[in-house]
Amino acid sequence: MASDRIFGAVVTLIALAYIASATQIQTSFMADPVGPKTFPIIIGAVAAICGIIMTLKPDEEPEWPELKTMGSLLIAVVVLVGYAYALKPLGFILPTAVTAAILSYQINPQPAKAAAAGVGLSIGLFVIFKFALGLSLFGLPKFVTG
Structure with a gap:
């Protein structure tokens, strides 16, 4: 359980940093209506949600390989x-x-x-x-x- 919580917290932090860096993307004058920031922000949001879920609801302790x-x-x-x-x-x-x-x-x-x-x-x-x-x-x- 501890390994899942640690991994979930790390994934959440990395996802938040990814979202923050995605907001810094410069848009050109010929960008589409959605813009180049939307897709990376969606990916980061999904990763953050997965990390939060893993932190709050971890699986049982895994069996690590030999x-x-x-x-x-x-x-x-x-x-x-x-x-x-x-x-x-x-x-x-x-x-x-x-x-x-x-x-x-x-x-x-x-x-x-x-x-x-x-x-x-x-x-x-x-x-x-x-x-x-x-x-x-x-x-x-x-x-x-x-």
Whole structure:
């Protein structure tokens, strides 16, 4: 219950700050009748209402995952952040294969199957994104392809 109340209070404070920042949006002379402030204020109001409800009516105390699960989640976050930084310099295929293999290994710790899944996903997604969807991806690093 305490974790829900703390989270609800934090969400409410962030929502109120979001609403306050939304009121500072400058309107141009060609704005629509509703204006650019309305949508962010509505989002902030909904978030504030949800935070207040969570603070006033919390759920029972949750069962937090084991430390091993939290470690796996941390590894996944670090790998995905590294993936985002590796895409531009290394192309699509290599970082995607490594990331998919690591995440597949976390799901089912069999190295050969994880590696095959990584390579298969990488090449399959590249073909779909490049040729079926027409995205301008480069598959390999620029220093390899020239």
